[in-house]
Amino acid sequence: MTELLHSTQDIEQQALAVWQSNDRHGRYMVPHSPNYEGLWLWDSALHGIGMRHHDPVRAGVEIGSVVDGQQPDGFIPNLQIRAGGLAAQVESLMWGNLGFRSNSLAHIGISQITQPPILAEAVWQIGQKMEHEVRQNFWTQMIGRLALYHDWIYRERNYRGDGLFTAIHPWETGQDNTPPMMEHCRQLRFGGRVMDLLSNLSQHPLIRRDINYVDASERSTYEEGKLQALALLSLMRHQFHPQRIRESHPLHYQDVGMSSMLIANNRHLEVLADETGVDLSDELSANMRMTESNLEQLWDTDASVYYPRDAVTGESIRIQTSSSLLPMYAGYLPRERIEILHAQLADPENFWSYAGMANVPLNSPYRREKGYWHEVWVNTNWLAATMLERNGYGDEASEMRQKTLRVINQQGMCEYFSARTGQGMGVRGFGWTAMLALDMLHTDDN
Secondary structure: OOOOOOOHHHHHHHHHHHHHHHEEOOOEEOOEOOOEOOEEHHHHHHHHHHHOOOOHHHHHHHHHHHHHOOOOOOOOOOEEEOOOOHHHHHHHHHOOOOOOOOOOOOOOEEOOOOOOOOHHHHHHHHHHOOOHHHHHHHHHHHHHHHHHHHHHHHHHOOOOOOOOOEEOOHHHHOOOOOHHHHHHHHOOOOOOHHHHHHHHHOOOOOOOOHHHHOOHHHOOOHHHHHHHHHHHHHHHHOOOOHHHHHHHOOOOEEOHHHHHHHHHHHHHHHHHHHHHOOOOOHHHHHHHHHHHHHHHHHEEOOOOEEOOEEOOOOOEOOOOOHHHHOHHHHOOOOHHHHHHHHHHHOOOOOOEEOOEEOOOOOOOOOOOOOOOOOOEOHHHHHHHHHHHHHOOOHHHHHHHHHHHHHHHHHHOOEEEEOOOOOOEEEEEOOHHHHHHHHHHHOHHHO
16 A cells, blocks of 8 residues: 555645535535535535544534434435525426425425435444533434434335335435446336436436536436436326325335445444433334344345345346445344455455445446446445444455545545546545545544
8 A cells, every 4th residue: 555645634634625615604514516515415424424523513513404304204305405596496396396395494495305324323423522411412312313214214215114225216325326226227117208208308408417517427327317317207206205106106226235324323323322311112123123134135145245126026136336245334244244245345356446445346247437336435435444344354444544545635535536546536525525534534533
């Protein structure tokens, strides 16, 4: 491993500059302006994990802003729009009404899908950096909100009743164009000519704002964008009504990564409940155990790989990605299984790359060089380092962090990086790249 060309203090100052640039009124941090205005669920959770090293109270405010968008039924949206202008109007059109869902805070517009459930991890980690009384107040404020959210997940994203997280749109996974989801969407029927026409129109630059700021080769392809648009149009056609979605929406995708993150965050939720003296409901506790038991339904014994599956048919989608490794993050696997997944992660012909953990294996026929969510992202590197550390692979966890900091040092706070060369891609000044760099720099402080 080559040494960093500049001091860690330089990386830290760059990260703090991104924080300052992307901060909105000291309440939340946008991932990037102008491409990602608004507050995003798992972005802000990860922002908070990095912020805690400099200002844990501000990190807690970030999470408080996330749960400001929570609905009475427990739903927490993947996106909140808190400002006007063209971006807000476009997002409003996408979500099917001018006011989004109703919200007690009328000035907040929200989407109608969610994102990976990693809030409990953020709340737990942020609390570690707070003074005792502040920490207890923060955890006490959050525990009910988190339990309500996890209850909602089991009620509304549990298609087969087996406790496995079922995504209804590619954006819910957080990895918009991940190959198994895209391949699955290609097999589905979302509607007829009108839907196809609308999905074509949705690729107009006014809607596809992302390609106005970044080279199109570094975003979802035109076809992938259409598939994502078709899935959204289907949800709009069903007016985002849970029962109609369950009965008629074609996309119900059981994601390995989201179910693994749910298990890990269930465990954090239980710790938080113990720390605050809150009793979780028997139903929620039973659902938590069910997820752990049934994640094994996604294990392919012949291939020794966890695969996502179609929740409607039960058929595996036999394409491996970094999500296939995240049961290591879940924190409950037997040692034999951990060693199988570790060997896959550590294989330089598979996931282990110059820049960290490739999201699509280096030897995969589905891999696209420079592809969005095909290359290396800092959030998935952070997950990789975290699960390596927690499973006894401390040296490799340290190497994963060093790989990440090296490419950040060489290329800046980029959205993502080439697995093979470390070249920075996507937008610059990206939020979770900066904040998770802070966390990696301060790992020994934890």
